[in-house]
Amino acid sequence: MLxxxxxxxxxVSTRLPLSRPLAHVTPRMDPDxxxxxxxxxxAKLTEKLKPDHLEVHNESHMHAVPPGSESHFRxxxxxxxxxxxxxxxxxxxxxxxxxxxxxxCVHALAIQAKTPEQWGRNPSVAQSPPCMGxxxxxxxxxxxxxxxxx
Numbered sequence: 001m002l003x004x005x006x007x008x009x010x011x012v013s014t015r016l017p018l019s020r021p022l023a024h025v026t027p028r029m030d031p032d033x034x035x036x037x038x039x040x041x042x043a044k045l046t047e048k049l050k051p052d053h054l055e056v057h058n059e060s061h062m063h064a065v066p067p068g069s070e071s072h073f074r075x076x077x078x079x080x081x082x083x084x085x086x087x088x089x090x091x092x093x094x095x096x097x098x099x100x101x102x103x104x105c106v107h108a109l110a111i112q113a114k115t116p117e118q119w120g121r122n123p124s125v126a127q128s129p130p131c132m133g134x135x136x137x138x139x140x141x142x143x144x145x146x147x148x149x150x
Contacts, residue, residue, distance in 0.1 A: 037070035037105055041098060045077055048097040052116050053078035059110075059128055074110040074128055078119040087113065 035058075042056050055076040060069040075094065082090045090113035095102060102109060112126055 035070065037101060038073070040101060041073060041075065041106075044097045044101075045075065045094065049077055049079040049081050049093065051077050051079045053119060055125060057125075059108075062128065062130065063108075065107075071105060071107040073106060073108070074112075074125070076112040076114070076125050078114045078116055080116055082113055082115045 038056055038058050042054065045051060045054055045056070053076070055074075057074040058070055058072070059074050060072045061067075063069075063072050065071050077090075077094060081093070085093075091111050094111050094113060095109075098106065098109065110126075110128060114122075
């Protein structure tokens, strides 16, 4: 099991291709080990949902957070475990797998949860809308985030 997540860092995408069985896939990870949240999300979703395809995108850079943050994510999970489940139940499975991260350092999580058949018909990842500002004008955000971690 991975250690508890303590810090957040810069964006990266991890993709597991659908064309090969998961057991034979090594996620394309940056050798920089400074991405604990993204690594944890990838590991937990892989362990719990056995996906045929998994993409974890750190979208923190699109929001008013300090550079290098790991607080806003978009995930695409393609899993046969979603067969016959309504979308809300699929999202609940993802949220349950990531409950520790969602209760600590992950502020936002956009989820695409598809069955292999759905992914085969439409192999695309939705794009996130641009940040509407929120705390973008608040120059004390970094101090507030730092205080929240103490």
